[in-house]
Amino acid sequence: MVVALAPCLSRVVSFRYLMTLKEDDEACRHALKSGTLLLYHELAPLLRQSRPLFAVTNVELGKGKELIREAVLLGCRETGVPQFALDVGESTAQNRNTQLCNGVFTDLRKAFFLLTEPEASLAGQALLRWHQTHGFCSATGQPTVRNQSGSQRVCPNSGVTYYPQMAPVVIVLVSDGSRCLLARQRSFPTGMYSALAGFCDLGETLEEALRRELAEEVGLEAEDLRYSASQHWPFPQSSFMVACHATVSPHKTQVSGAELEDARWCSLEEIQAALTIRKPPHNPEAQPPGFWIPPAYAVANRLIQEWPFVILPVVPSSKPYPW
Ligand SMILES: NC(=O)C1=CN([C@@H]2O[C@H](COP(=O)(O)OP(=O)(O)OC[C@H]3O[C@@H](n4cnc5c(N)ncnc54)[C@H](O)[C@@H]3O)[C@@H](O)[C@H]2O)C=CC1
Numbered sequence: 001m002v003v004a005l006a007p008c009l010s011r012v013v014s015f016r017y018l019m020t021l022k023e024d025d026e027a028c029r030h031a032l033k034s035g036t037l038l039l040y041h042e043l044a045p046l047l048r049q050s051r052p053l054f055a056v057t058n059v060e061l062g063k064g065k066e067l068i069r070e071a072v073l074l075g076c077r078e079t080g081v082p083q084f085a086l087d088v089g090e091s092t093a094q095n096r097n098t099q100l101c102n103g104v105f106t107d108l109r110k111a112f113f114l115l116t117e118p119e120a121s122l123a124g125q126a127l128l129r130w131h132q133t134h135g136f137c138s139a140t141g142q143p144t145v146r147n148q149s150g151s152q153r154v155c156p157n158s159g160v161t162y163y164p165q166m167a168p169v170v171i172v173l174v175s176d177g178s179r180c181l182l183a184r185q186r187s188f189p190t191g192m193y194s195a196l197a198g199f200c201d202l203g204e205t206l207e208e209a210l211r212r213e214l215a216e217e218v219g220l221e222a223e224d225l226r227y228s229a230s231q232h233w234p235f236p237q238s239s240f241m242v243a244c245h246a247t248v249s250p251h252k253t254q255v256s257g258a259e260l261e262d263a264r265w266c267s268l269e270e271i272q273a274a275l276t277i278r279k280p281p282h283n284p285e286a287q288p289p290g291f292w293i294p295p296a297y298a299v300a301n302r303l304i305q306e307w308p309f310v311i312l313p314v315v316p317s318s319k320p321y322p323w
């Protein structure tokens, strides 16, 4: 079945169209001809002026039909144009600095600080990487076969269907009523502090995971929990981040050296100063506040931005959030 594109689609129609493309290989192959491609080289997205470069159609790319079929479906714009991601990989024999269509393949971690709209780049990279690392059935060891949209892989021998996976992670900004708690791991870039985060164990609820992580990492007990937001996070593998605020009684932290290098209670003034730092500073310890926080797109940044409005009673709640 081939589904025609409407010039401008409502959200419902757009989601239904997307659902069709996921399930119908022929419709998806047809959509590939008119869709736009976000290109990657060894999982580094092609960017132009801090934006993912979606304007590349398969015609502009000028590659063979076989490579185009490796594209995975990312979404569908409300205009009805489907969006795909494609890793041009080794077949181009190009390196990461290669330019294409006036764009540059940029390492995703670096791109993360540049991008004004990172969602598509992050999702595309995650889905392409999942395909690159799930080529075999864990039951039979035989190659798995993907559908055209890339929404699943099937083992023809065992019949097992594999879907892209994400690990659930809880991330929490702890407050004692006047200060919030930021921490850093040894692996973080120099001077960066973030909210506390941890992977959920099998069988745990988010609330249980949050309380366990707080106890493990900083020796605190959460009193009140409040959901804030969620996001997909591609580093180091796909995670589903669920972000919350938690209050604790003023108490000394007991930082677990195995998990964290440091944790610090931050005042409103320190947080406001940290929020003004837009890029990783060259020497973060040299100037106040002496630390910096994850970039705007990271859900940790959102937690920190909204903390004074959500938790601190001194800030009028009628004041709009900064985003
Ligand atoms: N989007 C954001 O704003 C932020 C995202 N994060 C992300 O949150 C994630 C979790 O934070 P961490 O403090 O590192 O977690 P964590 O406190 O649970 O410690 C990581 C350890 O947990 C174990 N682990 C258990 N399940 C795992 C799984 N499914 N995948 C990998 N390791 C697993 C490993 O031993 C690993 O070394 C990280 O991937 C980090 O990149 C962290 C801070 C901010």
Ligand SMILES: [Mg+2]
Binding pocket: 196, 197, 198, 217, 259
């Ligand atoms: Mg942690």
